[in-house]
Amino acid sequence: MWGEVDIALRNQASAALAGAFQRDLPVVVDASRVTFIDSAGIAFLVQLCRIGQDEGLQVTLHDPPTTIRDALRTLELDSLVAR
Template sequence: MELIEHSAAAGAIRVEAQDCGTVIVLVGEIDGALRDDASASMGQALVTGSPVVIDTTLATFIDSTGLAFVLQLSRAAAEAGIAVSLRDPHRVLTDVLELIGLGGELPV
C-alpha cells in the first residue's frame, strides 16, 4: 500500500492506494491551511484513474475550503469517468452537505 501524506498543524490529507482504488483520508481539521495539499492530493487521486473513496472518519472539522475540496474532487472525478464515494462519512461532512442541500450528492 502506497501512502502519501500532506499535513498542516491541525489536519492532514492522506492518499492511499488500496485494493478498492485510491483512498483520500481526511484527518483532523480540514481547512484553508491544507489548500495546497488538497490540490496535490486531488491530482494524485485523479491521475490513477482508479475509483476514489473519501474517508472522513478521522475528520474533526471541515470548513468551506475542505468542503470545496470534497466537491471539486467529486466533480473532477465524474468528468474523468472516475467513481467517487464516501466511506462511513463523519457528521462534520454529512451535516454540512445536508445544510447546503447536497446530502445525496455523493454515494456512501
C-alpha cells in the same frame, strides 16, 4: 482525510486531487477521522466529486462524521457524494 480540514490544507488538497485522478481508479475518501471541516474542506470534496464525474470515476465518501454529513445536507450537496 483526518483532523481539521480547512483552508490551511489548500496545497496538500490540490496535490491529493491531482494524484487521485492520475491513477484512473475509483476514489474512496476515508473521512472517519475528520474532527473539523470548513467551507474550503467542503469545497474540496465537491470539487473532487465533480471532477470524478467529469472523468467517469466514482468518488465515495467513507464513514463521514456527522459534521460533514450535516454540512453536505444543509448545502443540498449530499446527493453529489456517494457513501
